[in-house]
Amino acid sequence: MTNAIFTGLMLGGMYALIAMGLTLQYGVARIMNLSYGEFLVAAAFASYWLFTGWALNPLLALAFVIPAGFGGSLILYRILLTPLVRRARTRDTLEVDSILATFGMMFIVQGIMLSMFGGAYFSYSFLAIPVSLFGEILALNRLIAFGLAVAVGLALYLALTHTRLGTSIRAVAVDPMAAQLVAIDVVRTSAFAFALGGALVAAAGVLISMFLTFSASSGVIFTMKALIVVVMGGVGNLLGCLVAGLALGLSESLVATFVDPGLTLAVNFALFLGVLLVKPAGLFGRAQR
Amino acid sequence: MNRMRLAAALAGCAGLAVLALLPMYADAYYLALAIGLLQFTVLATAWGLFSGPTRYVSLATTAFFGVGAYTVAVLGELLPWPLVLLIATAIGALMAVIVGLSTLRLSGLHFVIFTFGLAELIRQLVIWYEVNKTRVLGRYVFVDITQKDIYWQLLVLAVAVFVIGWLIARSRLGFALRIIGEDETVAKHCGINVTIAKVTLFAISAVFMTLVGAIMAPRWTYIEPSIAFNATISFEVVIMALLGGAHRLWGPALGAIPLTLLFEFLAARFPTASTLIMGVIFLLIVYALPAGVVGLWDNFRRQWRPQRVEQGAGA
Numbered sequence: 001m002t003n004a005i006f007t008g009l010m011l012g013g014m015y016a017l018i019a020m021g022l023t024l025q026y027g028v029a030r031i032m033n034l035s036y037g038e039f040l041v042a043a044a045f046a047s048y049w050l051f052t053g054w055a056l057n058p059l060l061a062l063a064f065v066i067p068a069g070f071g072g073s074l075i076l077y078r079i080l081l082t083p084l085v086r087r088a089r090t091r092d093t094l095e096v097d098s099i100l101a102t103f104g105m106m107f108i109v110q111g112i113m114l115s116m117f118g119g120a121y122f123s124y125s126f127l128a129i130p131v132s133l134f135g136e137i138l139a140l141n142r143l144i145a146f147g148l149a150v151a152v153g154l155a156l157y158l159a160l161t162h163t164r165l166g167t168s169i170r171a172v173a174v175d176p177m178a179a180q181l182v183a184i185d186v187v188r189t190s191a192f193a194f195a196l197g198g199a200l201v202a203a204a205g206v207l208i209s210m211f212l213t214f215s216a217s218s219g220v221i222f223t224m225k226a227l228i229v230v231v232m233g234g235v236g237n238l239l240g241c242l243v244a245g246l247a248l249g250l251s252e253s254l255v256a257t258f259v260d261p262g263l264t265l266a267v268n269f270a271l272f273l274g275v276l277l278v279k280p281a282g283l284f285g286r287a288q289r
Numbered sequence: 290m291n292r293m294r295l296a297a298a299l300a301g302c303a304g305l306a307v308l309a310l311l312p313m314y315a316d317a318y319y320l321a322l323a324i325g326l327l328q329f330t331v332l333a334t335a336w337g338l339f340s341g342p343t344r345y346v347s348l349a350t351t352a353f354f355g356v357g358a359y360t361v362a363v364l365g366e367l368l369p370w371p372l373v374l375l376i377a378t379a380i381g382a383l384m385a386v387i388v389g390l391s392t393l394r395l396s397g398l399h400f401v402i403f404t405f406g407l408a409e410l411i412r413q414l415v416i417w418y419e420v421n422k423t424r425v426l427g428r429y430v431f432v433d434i435t436q437k438d439i440y441w442q443l444l445v446l447a448v449a450v451f452v453i454g455w456l457i458a459r460s461r462l463g464f465a466l467r468i469i470g471e472d473e474t475v476a477k478h479c480g481i482n483v484t485i486a487k488v489t490l491f492a493i494s495a496v497f498m499t500l501v502g503a504i505m506a507p508r509w510t511y512i513e514p515s516i517a518f519n520a521t522i523s524f525e526v527v528i529m530a531l532l533g534g535a536h537r538l539w540g541p542a543l544g545a546i547p548l549t550l551l552f553e554f555l556a557a558r559f560p561t562a563s564t565l566i567m568g569v570i571f572l573l574i575v576y577a578l579p580a581g582v583v584g585l586w587d588n589f590r591r592q593w594r595p596q597r598v599e600q601g602a603g604a
Contacts, residue, residue: 227405
């Protein structure tokens with residue numbers, strides 16, 4: 001039982017970490033990024049390549065991969081997504097357009113990775129040392145990833161609530177029109193939030209690659225989990241992200257331990273639908289007028 | 290105008306007759322190609338039936354397709370063929386009603402996410418069931434159905450989807466759905482039961498997808514969950530319908546035909562790069578042709594019409 005809870009918490013922390021970037025991209029920049037998981041896997045491959053080719057510690061690789069994720073996402077937003085933002089008349093049309101555009105991007109990134117690495121599964125062994133904690137045996141790399149995820153989440157939360165830029169990001173998330181009235185450059189703030197989300201997903205990809213097997217086509221699953229967590233927690237809400245991620249992780253590991261490992265996805269969806277039918281805006285979301 | 294319509298109807302009947310006689314002359318390769326074309330025409334048109342007017346982007350095509358294929362895999366040898374198809378229809382409709390009732394009341398975005406995962410969910414449930422209850426993963430489909438039979442059945446289905454689509458567009462349901470697509474709040478104020486209208490249409494569209502899956506199943510002879518619930522089908526159908534333009538009945542078919550041929554070509558020539566090329570095509574359509582081929586045609590007609598009126602006034 002304790003083992004199941006521990007595994008669930010770890011898994012949930014990972015889901016929360018994965019979803020944080022998406023909640024920024026969707027909540028602030030209004031881009032429903034369906035290629036999100038592909039970028040996560042791309043970061044995992046970058047970490048794999050740096051580790052096997054250059055013997056670079058994945059924790060140091062973060063220093064390269066995170067800026068790359070930030071820059072890459074910024075360029076992507078500027079070149080591909082800004083035309084859609086300009087073209088969209090309402091928020092709904094932007095949502096549909098961004099879904100379709102990022103859908104195409106998903107295939108492109110996946111296609112590039114398939115041609116570079118093939119369809120095989122990859123993993124590398126880094127700090128796979130058993131550690132005993134509260135009488136349970138856990139792998140050190142998972143613990144480190146969990147700790148870093150918590151640190152990143154905390155740093156992001158503080159940055160959003162205690163800095164000027166963070167406050168303007170939250171203002172755009174609440175109401176882009178009103179944000180303009182208090183002299184916030186909505187276009188630049190959105191681009192920044194999207195790029196920040198890209199940096200977060202890059203970090204998540206590196207951390208996950210330390211203990212999880214991945215392949216060029218496994219991005220879809222990550223996208224799906226991140227979407228479920230973001231919508232369940234309430235779009236643009238970091239605390240909601242954390243709670244929803246933990247709930248998802250815990251329910252998954254409990255079902256896998258006590259019922260059947262083959263039914264985890266069914267539980268995900270049951271939880272997702274259950275929450276949305278009771279609270280359509282998500283656990284911590286405000287109802288839209 | 291009436292004479293024009295009669296001519297169009299006659300041409301349609303003649304075309305249909307030619308299509309119906311095709312298996313007599315075509316060799317195996319072209320017959321297979323024609324089956325692929327019909328398959329995607331029906332799938333894309335059925336997708337457009339629901340997603341066109343309501344503007345809900347559904348990624349659940351492969352879920353229904355796979356359920357149809359699995360129905361045949363399980364029941365194909367036990368029951369006569371028409372009964373199997375009837376059961377597939379019922380299962381597809383039931384599933385669509387359940388999914389629709391639980392998700393169509395949510396916003397369009399939540400619907401996308403849910404349908405995104407639906408095929409994966411059903412696949413996982415089927416695997417779980419097969420591993421735990423029947424203890425075999427994968428089934429053989431031995432039914433006495435030839436390629437020609439598949440072709441004719443798909444042709445009938447294609448005619449049916451166009452006729453039903455045409456009838457819906459002229460019914461109260463079609464009118465209600467167009468209002469919902471424009472503005473759901475207005476539709477509610479007009480006294481339209483929004484949920485029932487959406488669920489009904491979703492079920493009709495899903496039945497066609499399920500039937501395509503059931504009809505196509507004998508082609509494989511061996512079925513396992515990863516074959517029947519192949520997510521690529523959902524994606525391809527969306528691309529096709531978008532290229533053609535989903536807001537017209539005959540739009541998706543215009544996208545399905547060139548893209549099926551293109552994917553066929555790509556799979557033969559560049560099997561490794563097909564995912565990449567599919568993505569590029571998708572982006573091109575979204576950026577360059579947001580209203581699809583049909584949108585281009587409408588624009589063209591709008592520019593051409595006034596000139597004709599002027600000529601008429603001069604004469």
